[in-house]
Amino acid sequence: MTTATEIADTIAGEQKLTKAQAKAIVESVFRQIAAAAKGGAETNIPGFGKFKVKETPEREGRNPATGATIKIAASKKLNFTPAKAVKDALNG
Known part of the structure; x- marks a missing residue:
C-alpha cells in the first residue's frame, strides 16, 4: 500500500x-x-483518470443474520475510471 x-x-x-x-x-x-x-x-486528470460521483438508489436487502428484509438507504459513491495510459501500464 x-x-x-x-x-x-x-x-x-x-x-x-x-x-x-x-x-x-x-x-x-x-x-x-x-x-x-x-x-x-467530475474531476478529470488527463493521463490518470476521472473521479465521478455515482448515485445509488434506495434498495431492499436482507439481514444476513436473521434473513429479515431491510431497506438500504440511497447513497453516493465516488467512482474512479483510469485513463488508457494507466490501464496500459497495469496490463502491459
Missing part, C-alpha cells in the same frame, strides 16, 4: 521541496477532488 505521506515524500525528492510542502500539496489535491465530488462535479 502507498500512503499520502509516501507520495508526498517522493514528490519532495523529485521537485526539490520540503516534505511538509509536498504533503500540503498532496493534501490540497485530495481536498479539491473531494470538494468537487461533494458538489457533484
